[in-house]
Amino acid sequence: MSPESAVALPDQAMAPRPWRIRARHAEIASDEVFSWTLEPEADSGTDADSNTPPAPGQFNMLYLPGVGEVPISVSAITDDGGIVHTTRAVGSVTRAMQDLGPGAVVGLRGPFGTAWPLEQARGRDLVLVAGGIGLAPLRPVIHAALERRADFGRVVVCYGARSPGDMIFRDELEAWGAHDDLDLRITVDRGTAAWRGDVGVVTQLVDRGGFDRRNTLAMTCGPEVMMRFTAAALERRGLKPEDIYVSMERNMRCAVGFCGHCQIGSQFVCRDGPVFPYPVMEPAFRIREL
Numbered sequence: 001m002s003p004e005s006a007v008a009l010p011d012q013a014m015a016p017r018p019w020r021i022r023a024r025h026a027e028i029a030s031d032e033v034f035s036w037t038l039e040p041e042a043d044s045g046t047d048a049d050s051n052t053p054p055a056p057g058q059f060n061m062l063y064l065p066g067v068g069e070v071p072i073s074v075s076a077i078t079d080d081g082g083i084v085h086t087t088r089a090v091g092s093v094t095r096a097m098q099d100l101g102p103g104a105v106v107g108l109r110g111p112f113g114t115a116w117p118l119e120q121a122r123g124r125d126l127v128l129v130a131g132g133i134g135l136a137p138l139r140p141v142i143h144a145a146l147e148r149r150a151d152f153g154r155v156v157v158c159y160g161a162r163s164p165g166d167m168i169f170r171d172e173l174e175a176w177g178a179h180d181d182l183d184l185r186i187t188v189d190r191g192t193a194a195w196r197g198d199v200g201v202v203t204q205l206v207d208r209g210g211f212d213r214r215n216t217l218a219m220t221c222g223p224e225v226m227m228r229f230t231a232a233a234l235e236r237r238g239l240k241p242e243d244i245y246v247s248m249e250r251n252m253r254c255a256v257g258f259c260g261h262c263q264i265g266s267q268f269v270c271r272d273g274p275v276f277p278y279p280v281m282e283p284a285f286r287i288r289e290l
């Protein structure tokens, strides 16, 4: 390839910048899910004031030198510009991340990807349906909805976890549950002797309704099979498919639409997603193991 024909990659997007772990919090007793609060290193060329804050739904690429790089959604933004990421340790990079705590420095590039359509939800009921770690990318939406409560109609949050011990953000769940103007519904796949709540799939929480089918925007994040059944349940309640948004996961390399690793049909999850209107992804949901 001649130098002229080489594709110019945007430096900023491709070069990880150093961010320091300010705080680490185990989200579940086994520590398999943990949250980091990250702040830019003083010499990173990034400061929290000038850095573009991520929008709810966007993700960063987190880089561990010598190990690898993974896409992780933003699960909160602190008042002073710190970024919170919540990660489940499943493989080589995320397990190595699990060992790092306050003071460690990691590489970060981003934010990337599309955001949840919060502005489109203004003046409408908002239904959020999360499965497992899928609550992490939706948490900034809950924060925004509570901050700007008057902008939305009813706010319904449906959360499904494997068991009571697998529930993340436990303190916040308790706080959200105490809000009069937020309808928090939780279910688990397997209860315990002490569990007094719902047991079963998260779609049964959607089936309860309690939102205006003609004026609701829904956002869902979790395993694909769960999002597919959630979309079907929302459609049964009368929502139009175009009022349902899903967040997709695919292995990524470049995160900026160059390498094709994250492609689903004609869509690049890193660039065109991860948040998509449901009708765009619905054909992919019908193909197993795409």
Ligand SMILES: Cc1cc2nc3c(=O)[nH]c(=O)nc-3n(C[C@H](O)[C@H](O)[C@H](O)COP(=O)(O)OP(=O)(O)OC[C@H]3O[C@@H](n4cnc5c(N)ncnc54)[C@H](O)[C@@H]3O)c2cc1C
Pocket (backbone or CB within 6 Å): 059, 068, 070, 071, 072, 073, 074, 086, 087, 088, 089, 090, 091, 092, 093, 094, 095, 133, 136, 137, 248, 249, 250, 251, 252, 269, 274
């Ligand atoms: C846009 C986007 C946002 C994401 N946000 C988050 C987030 O906020 N928090 C988070 O924890 N993860 C998130 N993920 C998933 C995360 O990127 C992967 O879990 C991670 O890349 C796995 O890398 P690894 O090297 O640790 O595992 P690998 O070594 O690549 O995988 C090891 C094994 O784990 C399996 N595996 C891989 N990914 C998953 C998974 N997601 N769940 C279960 N098993 C898996 C693989 O099939 C393989 O068998 C996101 C992914 C995308 C695309």
Ligand code: FES
Pocket (backbone or CB within 6 Å): 251, 252, 253, 254, 255, 256, 257, 258, 259, 260, 261, 262, 263, 268, 269, 270, 271
């Ligand atoms: S990760 Fe390279 S195109 Fe999406």
